[in-house]
Amino acid sequence: MSQQTDAPASPQWMRQQERGSRFWLRIMSALSCWLGRPCSRLVLYGIAMYFVLFGGKAVQASRRYLARSLGRPARWRDVYRHVLSFASTIHDRVYLLRDRFDVFEIDLSGAEALHRHQEGGQGLLLFGAHLGSFEVLRAMARFRPDMQVSMAMYPENARQINQALHAINPALAPDIIPLGTMDAMLKVHARLEEGALVGILADRAAGPDEYLSRMLLGAPARFPSGPLRMAAMLKQPVYFMAGIYLGGNRYRVHFELLEDFSTVGRARREAAMQSLLDKYVAALERHCRAYPYNWFNFYDFWDES
Secondary structure: OOOEEEOOOOOHHHHOOOHHHHHHHHHHHHHHHHHOHHHHOHHHHHHHHHHHHHOOHHHHHHHHHHHHHHOOOOOHHHHHHHHHHHHHHHHHHHHHOOOOHHHOEEEEEOHHHHHHHHOOOOOEEEEEOOEEOOHHHHHHHHOOOOOOEEEEEOHHHHHHHHHHHHHHOOOOOOOEEEOOOOOHHHHHHHHHHOOOEEEEEOOOOOOOOEEEEEEEOOEEEEEEOHHHHHHHHHOOEEEEEEEEEEEOOEEEEEEEEEEEHHHOOHHHHHHHHHHHHHHHHHHHHHHHHHOHHHEOOOOOOOOOO
16 A cells, blocks of 8 residues: 655755765866876775765665665675765766766666667656666767757756766756746656656655655655656656666666556556556665665665654
């Protein structure tokens, strides 16, 4: 059974601001351009150690999450590996956002079905999560140069990511659609009509939203209903997307069809939304268990208050 609840005006993940990510992104951008990827990566080990020692609530949240995903108590080196994976994906943004795909080994999984959907010029919604790297999706331009990618996100997220992208590549003009405005849905619809991929991180929301409860890694967690309503209204296929960091310079970009709303009538819309959430959470849990160090929600995801 799902449980629908109202969220507080300011969710915990917003109250626990991600200042560290933006600060270290600026530092790593400068170092990476100067030293190159192999040498600048050496700094990550010290950064990860610092956060493990002084990360406070974020480290506690990491330990609790890892216990769920690993099925055993998390050891010190598990938390360190978790933080190091996060630092690595932040560092790699410097290269991914400069289109330096040559320094990575990137595999695609499930892209064939996605490409078939796109062959007729159809736009697609991508439901991601704070799991791995969304920026690695840019690597698909190597395989399909005509592919367009937009991100739909809440204004605070959009402001933060714009600041971060400017720190990395001032010439980059990201295609970001701020949610929560009157014309946001029209902009998303227009991009889909143009055949673009529109991504949204569907594991969090900003501001008031209705949440639905689902079991994730053995305990109930709450997921925002906003992305589900968006998918139902836009009537497009919805794919799960995860850019999994495999260590070193290796990534795997995974796509999985969750629900095709282009074939869903009004009478089945509510059932299709519930099915979409079930499939999304199942895919998320599967990836958390298979790649536990790629989960980057460093707050108590299971007890948001």
